[in-house]
Amino acid sequence: ALPISRSLLDLTLLYVEGLRMMAPGKIAVLLSLAFLAGCASQAAAPVQGPIQPVVGDVFHLDVAQIEIFRPAAEPGTVIDMSTAVENWLRKHLVAVGTSGRIRAGINNAAVRESVMRRTAPGGTSFNRVRQYDGMVHVRIDATNRSTGQAGFAGGSASRSQTVAADIQVAQQHQVASDMADALMRDFSYSLSADVRQRLAKFLR
Numbered sequence: 001a002l003p004i005s006r007s008l009l010d011l012t013l014l015y016v017e018g019l020r021m022m023a024p025g026k027i028a029v030l031l032s033l034a035f036l037a038g039c040a041s042q043a044a045a046p047v048q049g050p051i052q053p054v055v056g057d058v059f060h061l062d063v064a065q066i067e068i069f070r071p072a073a074e075p076g077t078v079i080d081m082s083t084a085v086e087n088w089l090r091k092h093l094v095a096v097g098t099s100g101r102i103r104a105g106i107n108n109a110a111v112r113e114s115v116m117r118r119t120a121p122g123g124t125s126f127n128r129v130r131q132y133d134g135m136v137h138v139r140i141d142a143t144n145r146s147t148g149q150a151g152f153a154g155g156s157a158s159r160s161q162t163v164a165a166d167i168q169v170a171q172q173h174q175v176a177s178d179m180a181d182a183l184m185r186d187f188s189y190s191l192s193a194d195v196r197q198r199l200a201k202f203l204r
Contacts, residue, residue, distance in 0.1 A: 051084040052181045054188040058092050059195055060204045063100035063144060066093055070106050078132075078172075079180045081109040085136060088188065093140075093195075096204050100144030108137040111176045111183070115165050128165035130172065134158065134179045136187040140195070142202050153198040155191025157183045 068089055070082045089104050111134040117126040137156040144150070159179050163171070196203075 051079075051081060051177075051184055054088060054184050056088075056092055056188045056192055058094060059192075059199075060094050060096045061102060061142065061199070061202045062097040062147075062149075062204050063095045063102050063142060063202065064097050065100075066090075066095050066102045066104065068104045068106065071108065074110065074112070076112040076114055077110045078113045078176045079111040079134075081111065081134075081136060081180055081183065082106055084180075084184060085109045085138065085187070088184070089138070092188075092192070097144070099146040100142070100149075100202075102140055102142045104138060104140045106138050108135045110135065111179050113172070113176065129162050130165045130167065132159075132161045132163070132175055132179055134160070134183045136183050138187070138191060140191075140199070142199055144202070149201055151199050151202065153191065153194040155187050155194055157186030157190055159183055159186075 066089075068086050070086060073080045073082075085106050089106075093102065093104070095102070111132060114131050114133075116129060116131060118129050119125075120127045135156075135158045137154070139152060139154045141152045142150065159182055161175060161179060163175055167175075
């Protein structure tokens with residue numbers, strides 16, 4: 001253990017000596033970068049919910065299998081809704097045929113948050129605000145080679161809300177959660193209506 005301790009001591013002394021030889025401005029930059037890296041490492045990962053379940057029609061479709069594809073979470077995501085959307089698809093789209101396939105692509109399913117500056121009334125100052133943007137979009141492609149049928153349907157929902165940047169953390173979570181619940185209701189209505197209209201020949 002002695003050689004290892006001596007090696008660590010030597011490295012520490014070299015590091016301190018290097019700092020002493022650096023200009024104060026460079027040291028400040030290094031400290032700033034270390035602080036930012038620490039903040040980034042502590043950034044909260046997107047959560048999956050909880051999101052209120054949505055009651056809706058169940059569609060029995062003349063296909064043998066249903067495949068669902070999900071996106072990866074993007075920067076700024078505070079609620080990743082992809083699991084909730086996938087669960088909705090698995091519950092409300094049921095394959096009852098012997099051939100054919102449905103591919104459901106979740107292209108977007110998240111509530112995102114950003115902090116920005118906006119011009120205050122009067123135009124002489126700025127206010128910091130917290131912007132929430134939610135989007136859900138799903139496209140469904142149905143094919144059945146044995147019957148020669150093909151079609152597609154889609155459902156989408158979007159909402160935005162701006163609040164003061166300094167609201168409490170609990171309020172931030174509530175705003176995002178309420179938006180996610182509303183998005184699921186809007187998305188359910190949108191996709192259900194489009195399935196009835198565009199995929200009527202697949203319904204059983």
